Amino acid sequence: MSLFTMDNVRKTFAHGEVKEEILKGINISLSQGKITALTGASGSGKSTLLTIAAGLQTASDGQISFEQQELTSMRSEELRQIRAKDFGFIFQFAHLVPFLTVQEQLDLMLDTAESPLSKQTQKKEIKQVLELVGMWKRKDAYPASLSGGEKQRVAVARAIIHSPKVLFADEPTASLDSKRSQEVMKLIQNLSKERHITVLMVTHDMDMLDFVDEVIEMRDGKIVDKKNT
Template sequence: MTILQLNDVKKTFIYGEEEEQVLKGISLSLKEGEITALVGASGSGKSTLLTIAAGLQRATHGNILFNGENVSEMSQDQIRNLRANQFGFIFQASHLVPFLTVQDQLILMLKLSETKLKKQEQRDEAAKLLKLTDLYHRKDAYPQSLSGGEKQRAAVARALIHKPKILFADEPTASLDSKRSKDIMKLIKQLTKTMKITTMMVTHDEEMLLYADKVVTIRDGLVFN
């Protein structure tokens, strides 16, 4: 089932009197339970496409449909609500809150969403996901004491704790070595399938494409497959 549909998406940036068209009309569909990898050279537009799909910036032209609803016509408050409850995000850096333990990172995300779980239920949900990501033994640790791989696993757990429909991952393994990169991608693949999440991922690492169900090549703001 298609959960996210991008229709003729274009994006133009204006720098003084100059214009740069980064996306030139991209149409793309993402299905439930699949990982779609966006690849292409630096400056091709893949990260711009991901941020538009995630509601982090607006397209100049075209529309984005999430479960049939037109995200392009939503207010900023509606988009913020969508990001807090239906979308999850992983970036190159983990962006963990330095003064929160691993467990509290997850609980914070639950509080930001519209969860109706009570405090103990929130802790139980966090514990369940930390066990899945092999981080339960580090639940009381602070980010400064975590390894690079542990930080990124914590970021994955935080992104998924509120059970989003779509996971947006921008170079999620860029800061990791080869072994840790594979571990993170195996984890994302496993959770995408078991939690029936749709994942859109930007990557430069060809080895990571082995974990994708679909690979989309972006070149000069257009799709080339």
């Protein structure tokens, strides 16, 4: 059974009296523990689709379901709770909080997700995740002192610390060189397999498709191809 589905999702933007349809009836089904990549040219609507799926903006029409819950009809507070507890986000840029250390970024995420773990267990979990992304030694560093690759690894750690069910990643390797990109993708792949996290990822980098289970290609707001890798 699908964990996450999008059914006939449409998104229209109005520029004055001119209306532009960015998404034209999207149907997607994500299975648990699988990595799905959205590819396509710039302006094909893949990033808009990702942000709508993640509940960061609303669809103009269609239905989005997560664990049999209808997200499109939820109140904003209910949606926020799902974003905090069940979803994880990796953005194109790391977007770390500049006044928190690496360790505190994860602490904040656990706090936001209202983690049921005890403080002691949370500390252990933070250590384990930071070791997993190779950032434990830099746990007390502030974002300003981290390299681009390190920041993105912390962003990955922040996205999975609360064990989300779905991870949304918008070009997570766009700001990294090819070596770092491979590292981060390998990391996401391992985490997805170890923690059974479903991943929906936008990428324009064809080298990254080696790490995913399914590729969805988009063009002009429509899905034009779906294939398993």
